[in-house]
Amino acid sequence: MKFVKTEDLKPGMRLAKPVFNKNGVLLYDRDTKLTGQGVNSIYNFGLIGLYILEQAEPLPPLSEADREFERFQTVAVFKVKDMFAQIRRGKHPTQLGSLTADIIHDYGNLKERMNFMQNLRSVEDNVYKHTINTAILCAAISGKMTFSLKEQNDLVTAALLHDVGSLDIPEKLAIKQKDELTETDIAAIYKYKEEGIRMVRDSVLLTGEVPRIMTHFLSDVRNIEAKKYHIEKNTETLTEILKVAYFYDVLTAMKFGEEPMSDIAAYRYLKHPRNMMNRQVVAALTQAINIAPPGCTVQFENGDKGIVITDNPDDILRPFILSFKDNKIYNLADGRTYQEYQIKDVMKTLDNRYIMTDKFKEYQERLKNGEGQTFKVGRKANKK
Numbered sequence: 001m002k003f004v005k006t007e008d009l010k011p012g013m014r015l016a017k018p019v020f021n022k023n024g025v026l027l028y029d030r031d032t033k034l035t036g037q038g039v040n041s042i043y044n045f046g047l048i049g050l051y052i053l054e055q056a057e058p059l060p061p062l063s064e065a066d067r068e069f070e071r072f073q074t075v076a077v078f079k080v081k082d083m084f085a086q087i088r089r090g091k092h093p094t095q096l097g098s099l100t101a102d103i104i105h106d107y108g109n110l111k112e113r114m115n116f117m118q119n120l121r122s123v124e125d126n127v128y129k130h131t132i133n134t135a136i137l138c139a140a141i142s143g144k145m146t147f148s149l150k151e152q153n154d155l156v157t158a159a160l161l162h163d164v165g166s167l168d169i170p171e172k173l174a175i176k177q178k179d180e181l182t183e184t185d186i187a188a189i190y191k192y193k194e195e196g197i198r199m200v201r202d203s204v205l206l207t208g209e210v211p212r213i214m215t216h217f218l219s220d221v222r223n224i225e226a227k228k229y230h231i232e233k234n235t236e237t238l239t240e241i242l243k244v245a246y247f248y249d250v251l252t253a254m255k256f257g258e259e260p261m262s263d264i265a266a267y268r269y270l271k272h273p274r275n276m277m278n279r280q281v282v283a284a285l286t287q288a289i290n291i292a293p294p295g296c297t298v299q300f301e302n303g304d305k306g307i308v309i310t311d312n313p314d315d316i317l318r319p320f321i322l323s324f325k326d327n328k329i330y331n332l333a334d335g336r337t338y339q340e341y342q343i344k345d346v347m348k349t350l351d352n353r354y355i356m357t358d359k360f361k362e363y364q365e366r367l368k369n370g371e372g373q374t375f376k377v378g379r380k381a382n383k384k
Helices: 036-045 064-088 096-107 126-144 149-161 164-168 183-204 209-225 237-252 263-271 279-288 335-340 357-368
Strands: 002-005 026-028 049-053 297-300 305-310 320-323 328-331 343-346
Touching: 026 036, 064 096, 064 126, 064 149, 064 164, 064 183, 096 126, 096 149, 126 149, 126 164, 126 237, 126 279, 149 183, 149 209, 149 237, 164 183, 183 209, 209 237, 237 263, 237 279, 263 279, 263 343, 328 335
Parallel strands: none
Antiparallel strands: 002 049, 297 305, 297 343, 305 320, 320 328
16 A cells, blocks of 8 residues: 555556545545546545555455544535634634534543554644544544543543634644744744644633643643753643543654654654653553554564564553464563563554454463463463
């Protein structure tokens, strides 16, 4: 699978992902071969590009939940765009309440972890995609932490409104890399963001928790990005959820000219004490979305590769894994084993859905009998 810019699309290319319009209607399904007319319609639709299958590449798995997530993102981004246009005209955003309710309904009470999929962003649509992704993550995290419906509503509303001021940041400033920003640039950026919150207060007529969440959030984010780690940590959990959702999306976002951070690296960033993220909130994030799910292929710091066999609810970086090097199962929760096998990253180019549950059960029985931390997967199991 590869990303192809709209101007480089050609007839005969096969789609790797479905394409929906702003109303959620399926325009082109996966594995569809583009025609000349199709290429023109994609261009007119305003997409910056599509994911295309290689010539002999088989169609990768896509669950109904994943398909619905793609559809929901597309529809919601257009709604956010309309909402922000109304706010900037000084009007109340008519779709704010219904969009908040939809996000909480669909993602605020997840029974299983969701696959949180990023789409490539341009300068033009980055704010809208960031907004909807942050709101979805806020709903998912707060759902795992069993907040009340009112608290979820305040949080998701704040997430949907927190970044409207970024639309006024000049493009020449918005496209700068972080290491290129001067103190003057940073001050200007946050002035636009603060003005956005004021604009929201005037247009949406918000009171109570929502403006407080946004104000505290913006102050904390500015301090973290300025590396002012000595400040007192915020104790308001709803603000902490918005911070974790914000940073996870920003760090893993796919943008032209900027390499995204991997899910594992983003998790490590959020977990690091100096970044002042609430540990319970970060743990709830790992319960809400798949970061290193069972069946995925991972690369270790020592260069070896393996498959995640099962979860470790206490630390997603310490699961049971099957090493490709020696065909053995290792428990990374064991300190000595973890010294040798530390997960560096998930290899997203591979898709491994086969999980060796029978052999894992056998391994658990051997552990109960005190027969060691690893064993050979094969006809005969041997102690290490």
